[in-house]
Amino acid sequence: MAGFLRAALGFPTVLFSFALLVVAGYWLVVLLGGIGVDAFDGGDGVHAGTAGIPVTAMVSTGIVIAWFVALAGDVLIDHRWLRVAALPAALGAAWVGIRLQRRLAHRLLPPERVPSREHFVGRVCVIRTSRVSADFGQAEVTSDDGSTATIQVRTHEAGLVSGSHALIFDYDADGEFFRVAPFDSALDPHRPAV
Numbered sequence: 001m002a003g004f005l006r007a008a009l010g011f012p013t014v015l016f017s018f019a020l021l022v023v024a025g026y027w028l029v030v031l032l033g034g035i036g037v038d039a040f041d042g043g044d045g046v047h048a049g050t051a052g053i054p055v056t057a058m059v060s061t062g063i064v065i066a067w068f069v070a071l072a073g074d075v076l077i078d079h080r081w082l083r084v085a086a087l088p089a090a091l092g093a094a095w096v097g098i099r100l101q102r103r104l105a106h107r108l109l110p111p112e113r114v115p116s117r118e119h120f121v122g123r124v125c126v127i128r129t130s131r132v133s134a135d136f137g138q139a140e141v142t143s144d145d146g147s148t149a150t151i152q153v154r155t156h157e158a159g160l161v162s163g164s165h166a167l168i169f170d171y172d173a174d175g176e177f178f179r180v181a182p183f184d185s186a187l188d189p190h191r192p193a194v
Contacts, residue, residue: 118171
C-alpha cells in the first residue's frame with residue numbers, strides 16, 4: 001500500500017490524483033442524486049462536438065486515463081528524469097481516449113432527434129386564448145416526450161374559444177404560426193390512454 005501511495009503522490013501522477021478525487025466526488029454526488037450528469041454542460045447537456053456525451057463524462061474519462069498512464073509510468077520507469085516523459089504520454093493517452101469515446105458514441109448511440117415546428121402538424125392542440133381568428137390566437141400542444149409548448153395559431157373558421165380542441169394542419173413559416181381547424185378531441189390519435 002505504501003508503494004501505491006508513493007506512486008500516486010509522486011510526479012507526474014500527483015498532478016492527476018487531485019483531479020481524480022474531484023471526479024470521484026462528483027460522480028458520487030451524481031449517484032446520490034445531488035446534481036445531474038449534465039450540471040456543468042451549459043443547460044442542455046449536449047454540445048455539437050461531444051457526439052451526445054455530457055462534457056463531464058468526457059472530462060472524467062480523460063482524467064482517469066491520464067492518471068492511470070501517469071501512475072503506470074511512475075511505477076514502470078526507474079529513472080527519475082525519465083518519469084517526466086510520463087506527463088506528455090498521460091496527456092496524449094487521455095486525448096486519444098476521449099477521441100475514441102466520441103467515435104464510439106457517434107457510432108453506437110442513436111442520433112438525437114430535435115423536434116421542429118413541423119412535428120406539431122397533425123396533432124391536436126388546446127386553445128388557450130379567448131378566441132382564435134385569422135390574425136390572433138394561441139394554443140398548447142403536447143409533443144411525443146410529454147412536454148408542452150405554447151404556439152401561435154390562426155384560423156378562418158368560427159367557434160375556436162379557450163379550452164376547445166383544434167387540429168393543426170399546416171405551418172406558415174413566413175408568419176411563424178400554425179393553421180388550425182376545429183376538432184373532436186376523442187379522435188386524437190396522440191391522446192393519452194385513460
